[in-house]
Amino acid sequence: MKKNNISYFDLRLFKRIMVYTKPYIKTYYVVLISAILLSLFSTLNPYLLKITVDDYITPRNYSGLMTFIFIMLIVLLLEVIFQYIFVFYANWLGQMVIKDIRVSLFKKLVSFKMKFFDKSAVGRLVTRSVSDIESIANIFSQGLFMILADFLKMGIVIIVMIVINFELSLVVFSILPLIIYATRLFQKSMKKAFEQVRVEISNMNTFLQERITGMRIVQIFNRESKELEAFKMINERHKKAWLKTVWYNSIFFPVAELSTSITLGLLVWYGGLRTYAEDNFSLGVLFLFIQLSQNLFRPLRQIADKFNTLQMGMVAADRVFEILDKKEPTDNRLVKLPLNLKGEITIEDLNFSYESGQEVLKNINININAGEKIALVGSTGSGKSTLINLILLLYEYEKGDIRLDGISINKISKNNLRSQVANVSQDIFLFADSIFNNVTLYNPNISLIDVEKAASDIGIDRFIKKLPNGFKYRVNEGGTILSSGQRQLISFLRAYVSNPKILILDEATSSVDSFTEELIQTATDRIIKNKTSIIIAHRLTTIKKADKIIVLDRGKIVETGTHLELINLEKGHYKKLHEFQFNREEIS
Secondary structure, X not given: OOOOOOOXXXXXXXXXXXXXXXXXXXXXXXXHHHHHHHHHHHHHHXXXXXXXXXXXXXXXXXXXXXXXXXXXXXXXHHXXXXXXHHHHHHHHXXXXXXXXXXXHHHHHHHHOOHHHHHOOOHHHHHHHHHHHHHHHHHHHHHHHHHHHHHHHHHHHHHHHHHHHXXXXXXXXXXXXXXXXXXXXXXXXXXXXXXXXXXXXHHHHHHHHHHHHHOHHHHHHOOOHHHXXXXXXXXXXXXXXXXXXXXXXXXXXXXHHHHHHHHHHHHHHHHHHHHHHHOOOOOHHHHHHHHHHHHHHHHHHHHHHHHHHHHHHHHHHHHHHHHHHOOOOOOOOOOEOOOXXXXXXXXXXXXXXXXXXXXXXXXXXXXXXXXXXXXXXXXXXXOOHHHHHHXXXXXXXXXXXXXXXXXXXXXXXXXXHHHOOEXXXXXXXXXXXXXXXXXXXXXXXXXXXXXXXXXXXXXOOHHHHHOOOOHHHOEOOHHHOOOOHHHHHHHHHHHHHHOOOOEEEEEOOOOOOXXXXXXXXXHHHHHHOOOOEEEEEOOOHHHHOOOOEEEEEEOOEEEEEEOHHHHHOOOOOHHHHHHHHHHHHHHHX
């Protein structure tokens, strides 16, 4: 990526951005035509003032003066109208473009495998999706079209000056190199400063996102003062980066204003001498040049800022397109699971690693018959949750295969596969929405009556009905106002109403009390009837009735059998786990 080497007008990036203007091409041309007309009007008005002074004020032709003033007002009104059209539609076009880019970016983000999010800071992804995309909008509203309009205006002004009076033009142009040089220095300095600002904004977003998400840990471990000090340092760097831009502005604009004032002084001095010495020297020309010099220097003073806006928009576009360009395997799987899916799962010679050379699963072979209830047991890090992630296609496995009713899941559409599998994990996330929407996830095929009936079936409707507005009760982000057991029950209800063929319980009862666990066990017995189910549990008492227990250790299957078969194995892994847990529960 070329973050620091992108030119003002990177043609490659510009073409990619322009692809998003195609649906709004008429608006694009309206803005372009408005920019051209504004350039003409900005020069026409001073020229009309020259004619007014020379042909009506100096000869004291007051009757014609009123008519010409009316013409000037009409031109001024047209300039105001086109200024409105230009500003409004340039901003409108920018917002429409970034709306479409943001949709494309979010669509890309939700298509990524979990491996991408494992290696990407959430704060930076938020910055790309919000701040960087807003910078792309500025390319249209404050950058490209503004620069184009300013260059057209300056070009027309220079041509008119040279045609009307070459000597006065030289007076104006004598100061021009100083302004251009100062503008160039200002632009270079501001470019570096703005790049630092963007880095510090990204760092701040990342820091805040992590600390707000992990506020519970911050407070439990008394990290408030430490995190505050760390935030002060980040905030201080952010402040210094912004103050650097303020400092550059405070130097450049006074220099630009001084140069403009010197130019006006020189024009008045030289033009005054010519008017005094020569009877045929037009006073209107002097007025014209005073106005035109303002029209020349005003956009030149601001063009450095607009160049920086364009530059930062290009940098932001490069960052956004970097994500859009990431190669992610497309879900071109065309095979659909049959409606009468049995739920037979076959895992054959499966190997997987998050990082190259560090295998998490090694030669896993499991056969799960349709309707069978199996349990995965093992210490932390043995590979239980990883195996579930692979079944759900959250990660791509390198070797071996997983088949569902004899069909490789690599050939099955992700959406089709996940519509047949329900997963209840130990880490429950609820959105800032109603309980009903958190259960259905806006599935139009699931009604409120369906949810109420399902909640009644598994015996959790009572606690929901006690909440204000019942199923319409709005929880906060993450559902932290509810207990962990209540969140677990809502997640369980979410899985139940989807009527899955395959049910996966990943530590589903690890963080609930005995009463809630009893509710879940009742619901489990109801759900798993005639369904294939995979249960991961640290509480071995919850899996005694499993048809088959598979014991994992360091990514390998070390034991397979029923509870009675495994408990009778001398020095077996399962027996050790069971005895350790039994002794710990007795002590407690």
